[in-house]
Amino acid sequence: MIDCKNIGKSYVNGDVETVVLKGITFSIKSGEFVAIMGPSGSGKSTLMHILGALDTPTSGSYHLDGHDISKLSDDELAEIRRNKIGFVFQSFNLLSRSTVLRNVSLPLIYAGVPPIQREERAAAALTSAGLPEDRWNHLSNQLSGGQMQRVAIARALVNNPALILADEPTGNLDTKTGEVVLGTFQELNSEHKHTIVLITHELYVAEHADRIIHIQDGMILEDKKNVRKLIVHNHKA
Amino acid sequence: MTISDLFKETYSSLTVNKVRSGLTILGIVIGIGSVIAMVSIGQGAQSSIETSIQSIGSNLLLVMPGAQRGPGVQVSAGRGSAQTLTQEDADAIIKDITSAKAVAPEISRRYQVTSPGKNTNTQVVGTVSAYPGVRNVEVDQGSFISDQNVRSIAKVAVIGPTVRDDLFGSDTIPIGQTIRINKVDFKIVGITKAKGGSGFGSQDDMIFVPLSTAQRFLAGDTYVTTISIQAENQETMTDMQQQVTDLLVSRHHISDPQLKDFNVLNQSDIVATASSVTSIFTILLSAIASISLLVGGIGIMNMMLTTVTERTREIGLRKAIGAKKSDISTQFLAESVMLTFLGGVFGVILGWLLALAVSQFASIATQISYNSILLAFGVSAAIGIVFGYYPARRAASLNPIEALRYE
Numbered sequence: 300m301i302d303c304k305n306i307g308k309s310y311v312n313g314d315v316e317t318v319v320l321k322g323i324t325f326s327i328k329s330g331e332f333v334a335i336m337g338p339s340g341s342g343k344s345t346l347m348h349i350l351g352a353l354d355t356p357t358s359g360s361y362h363l364d365g366h367d368i369s370k371l372s373d374d375e376l377a378e379i380r381r382n383k384i385g386f387v388f389q390s391f392n393l394l395s396r397s398t399v400l401r402n403v404s405l406p407l408i409y410a411g412v413p414p415i416q417r418e419e420r421a422a423a424a425l426t427s428a429g430l431p432e433d434r435w436n437h438l439s440n441q442l443s444g445g446q447m448q449r450v451a452i453a454r455a456l457v458n459n460p461a462l463i464l465a466d467e468p469t470g471n472l473d474t475k476t477g478e479v480v481l482g483t484f485q486e487l488n489s490e491h492k493h494t495i496v497l498i499t500h501e502l503y504v505a506e507h508a509d510r511i512i513h514i515q516d517g518m519i520l521e522d523k524k525n526v527r528k529l530i531v532h533n534h535k536a
Numbered sequence: 537m538t539i540s541d542l543f544k545e546t547y548s549s550l551t552v553n554k555v556r557s558g559l560t561i562l563g564i565v566i567g568i569g570s571v572i573a574m575v576s577i578g579q580g581a582q583s584s585i586e587t588s589i590q591s592i593g594s595n596l597l598l599v600m601p602g603a604q605r606g607p608g609v610q611v612s613a614g615r616g617s618a619q620t621l622t623q624e625d626a627d628a629i630i631k632d633i634t635s636a637k638a639v640a641p642e643i644s645r646r647y648q649v650t651s652p653g654k655n656t657n658t659q660v661v662g663t664v665s666a667y668p669g670v671r672n673v674e675v676d677q678g679s680f681i682s683d684q685n686v687r688s689i690a691k692v693a694v695i696g697p698t699v700r701d702d703l704f705g706s707d708t709i710p711i712g713q714t715i716r717i718n719k720v721d722f723k724i725v726g727i728t729k730a731k732g733g734s735g736f737g738s739q740d741d742m743i744f745v746p747l748s749t750a751q752r753f754l755a756g757d758t759y760v761t762t763i764s765i766q767a768e769n770q771e772t773m774t775d776m777q778q779q780v781t782d783l784l785v786s787r788h789h790i791s792d793p794q795l796k797d798f799n800v801l802n803q804s805d806i807v808a809t810a811s812s813v814t815s816i817f818t819i820l821l822s823a824i825a826s827i828s829l830l831v832g833g834i835g836i837m838n839m840m841l842t843t844v845t846e847r848t849r850e851i852g853l854r855k856a857i858g859a860k861k862s863d864i865s866t867q868f869l870a871e872s873v874m875l876t877f878l879g880g881v882f883g884v885i886l887g888w889l890l891a892l893a894v895s896q897f898a899s900i901a902t903q904i905s906y907n908s909i910l911l912a913f914g915v916s917a918a919i920g921i922v923f924g925y926y927p928a929r930r931a932a933s934l935n936p937i938e939a940l941r942y943e
Contacts, residue, residue: 381858
């Protein structure tokens with residue numbers, strides 16, 4: 300479903316050309332839970348931006364769900380993001396002055412979904428993300444970190460994307476809450492068959508996935524299967 | 537994104553910082569308000585001048601004597617003091633200008649007028665029975681000068697209400713009493729209706745006597761000072777003006793029409809001249825007011841640029857979840873247009889109150905036209921678009937990756 304062939308990315312700043320990605324090739328099948336791991340400066344963020352259709356590679360090709368999206372315009376990329384990708388960020392990026400429901404239905408607003416369907420789909424996504432219903436009409440800045448990340452996960456789920464991209468989703472959470480969030484991802488993967496790509500610099504976090512792609516200096520160092528570390532659900536976020 | 541979504545987003549982002557939004561709107565309110573107030577003062581002045589010109593009659597041509605212009609140094613006596621128009625000229629106009637609805641020659645001069653015990657100095661107009669129709673004079677009590685009065689050189693007078701007040705006191709009906717003009721006794725036969733002061737000599741402060749009587753007993757000659765001609769309608773006025781000019785040019789044996797010894801004034805020319813003065817005045821006032829509108833617009837732009845910077849991460853997020861450039865720019869444009877629209881609404885109210893206050897306390901007539909309100913709304917929406925365009929474009933062109941990283 301994700302097919303990256305020889306992806307290269309370089310930035311030109313004045314006369315200096317910085318090569319960030321040096322020919323990355325891999326593919327991810329539908330329903331996989333993959334962690335992309337690497338230290339800072341390894342190029343994993345740049346790779347995530349390309350996978351998330353926020354950026355295009357300088358060389359190579361990237362096919363997502365059968366579409367070649369390595370050479371699309373800004374607005375075409377926006378359409379891909381709207382229909383095929385759900386983002387979960389380290390810093391949640393919720394609209395603090397809006398309610399949880401409104402935050403979750405925001406992608407549907409841009410997708411032109413009628414209001415009644417929006418409510419239903421947002422409610423379904425929030426249920427999958429495991430946020431208790433009594434929080435749905437709270438303003439998002441009244442929630443705890445773990446709850447905020449669940450809202451962000453629900454927002455990523457709501458347009459039923461082909462790919463969920465999580466960029467350091469536990470980076471702003473304590474270990475306990477982080478585990479709950481990782482458990483949510485595992486659940487979404489095993490129960491709802493969502494394809495998840497988790498970007499992290501911590502091996503501990505990466506170990507919750509089924510496959511770990513290790514990146515260093517813009518190249519794939521290692522791409523191996525992993526036995527996922529299971530989270531036992533004994534506490535709420 | 538539907539209109540109602542856009543409206544909700546706009547509402548929620550404007551209410552986050554109510555004080556800032558309020559102050560920005562205030563800039564537009566003052567701008568629009570002062571434009572509306574200034575235009576209404578200007579238009580009020582214009583219409584009151586036009587009304588006072590219209591009050592001297594409708595579709596009127598005024599023939600006035602003027603010194604014949606010759607080559608060399610021009611020494612002109614005061615307008616109307618030259619004696620070049622005669623009774624015969626008026627008769628010829630009545631006879632030849634068939635398109636004229638009515639013609640009223642007059643001779644007017646100021647005299648000392650006395651009643652038993654009181655006296656006043658006022659304008660005495662010798663004229664004919666057609667005068668009230670031509671010059672919009674109405675008789676309140678008694679009757680106006682009749683053709684019979686003119687033929688018989690009767691010593692009768694119709695007085696204006698101001699003259700009545702001066703000579704007999706208000707609320708009296710001195711019909712049948714006698715006044716003395718220039719040592720000649722006249723019997724009062726009528727009183728005209730009060731018209732209120734008009735800028736061109738109050739018709740309330742006048743005495744009307746038969747033209748023939750004025751010529752024989754007061755002036756002692758057969759010259760006339762003004763011939764008023766009423767046209768059937770506005771369209772025939774210009775034609776008639778030309779016919780009258782041609783007729784008098786030939787009667788006065790003037791070879792070059794440039795050197796004519798009289799002037800034919802068209803009422804619409806007078807109105808046009810006065811209007812052009814007041815519209816320059818209006819434009820000047822509104823130009824000054826527009827400056828504050830411009831400053832208000834800059835305030836909008838300033839606020840929108842600040843907002844875009846503050847909400848960089850939010851813009852990044854919106855782009856990441858699939859907002860197109862046009863979605864983002866529409867949202868920010870909607871915010872600035874909403875600000876100026878609200879400013880427009882309150883500005884119209886403020887302008888209306890200002891205009892009301894001006895007419896109340898400064899007794900200057902003001903007039904608010906629908907045009908100026910529509911214009912104000914148009915201008916305020918345009919300001920929103922013009923001054924919101926750059927910040928909106930800046931927001932839309934943000935790179936989502938950098939925007940998401942922005943601290």
